[in-house]
Amino acid sequence: MLVTGKQILEHADQNGYAVGAFNVNNMEIIQAIAEAAGDLKAPVILQASQGAIKYAGIEYITGLVKTTAELVDVPMALHLDHGTDFDEIMKCIRNGFTSVMIDASKHELEENIRLTKEIVRIAHSVGVSVEAELGKIGGTEDHIVVSEAEATYTDPEEARIFVEETGVDSLAIAVGTAHGVYKGEPKVDIERIKEIDRVVPVPLVLHGSSGVPYDTLESAVKAGIRKINIDTDIRASFAGAVKEFVEANPGEIDPRKILKPARARMADTVKEKIKVFGSDGKAWK
Numbered sequence: 001m002l003v004t005g006k007q008i009l010e011h012a013d014q015n016g017y018a019v020g021a022f023n024v025n026n027m028e029i030i031q032a033i034a035e036a037a038g039d040l041k042a043p044v045i046l047q048a049s050q051g052a053i054k055y056a057g058i059e060y061i062t063g064l065v066k067t068t069a070e071l072v073d074v075p076m077a078l079h080l081d082h083g084t085d086f087d088e089i090m091k092c093i094r095n096g097f098t099s100v101m102i103d104a105s106k107h108e109l110e111e112n113i114r115l116t117k118e119i120v121r122i123a124h125s126v127g128v129s130v131e132a133e134l135g136k137i138g139g140t141e142d143h144i145v146v147s148e149a150e151a152t153y154t155d156p157e158e159a160r161i162f163v164e165e166t167g168v169d170s171l172a173i174a175v176g177t178a179h180g181v182y183k184g185e186p187k188v189d190i191e192r193i194k195e196i197d198r199v200v201p202v203p204l205v206l207h208g209s210s211g212v213p214y215d216t217l218e219s220a221v222k223a224g225i226r227k228i229n230i231d232t233d234i235r236a237s238f239a240g241a242v243k244e245f246v247e248a249n250p251g252e253i254d255p256r257k258i259l260k261p262a263r264a265r266m267a268d269t270v271k272e273k274i275k276v277f278g279s280d281g282k283a284w285k
């Protein structure tokens, strides 16, 4: 069942858990997420970045996700991750995405508000939900590169003003996580999440969540995080399983045999995350 991002996150907010938002690039990743969400009866967000759309083609992404939403009986949203380009965001809205992210976080507050507000106005007029970002999350996610020195935490008072002025449905905040593989253990500012949650009425989103210790993620959920983005850990499961298989079977050329163990490992990874986020068993009819 395909639903909006807002519907999914409101349910999470009312019931005190976080929804897993998993990045998709190809059929096997989508199938792995579908299997995990279906088996655990978990609402889930399938998100595609601009890079994923460029790689797979928007028709394939939307076609695969819409088919999945018909086959698997859990609430699902199709979300654009880190939309930085106005035309790309419009393309997703026209093609049936039920949620989009406008990431104007590299701009100053005023310009971020202006750009976000414009997307909210258009998206809401056709029932599509909007996530925005305030503060700068470090690391690399597709075309977005933020160095350690550039990364800045989200200010709670700015977040309150930002949400009030833009009318966004959810807010991605910078609280110490980073995109990609961590060098050391990430230090997540749980108190800051609590402070932001106190003054911001919409669900909060944690990016760069791969590699974050599970007890930290659990504390983040308790503090008010309602959407947790995972990309790198899925990639690592995929690549690890493919490498192992090819090393053990150097003569194998059948893509089905090469990709099957990778799909199974990704499904296990997604299941593990869903249980940590507390979204298992939370699917509604």
Ligand code: G3H
Pocket: 023, 081, 082, 141, 178, 179, 180, 181, 206, 207, 208, 209, 210, 229, 230, 231, 232, 233
């Ligand atoms: O937008 C996507 C996420 O923030 C992914 O972060 O690569 O650390 O899992 P990750």
Ligand code: ZN
Pocket: 082, 141, 179, 207, 208, 229
């Ligand atoms: Zn992200």
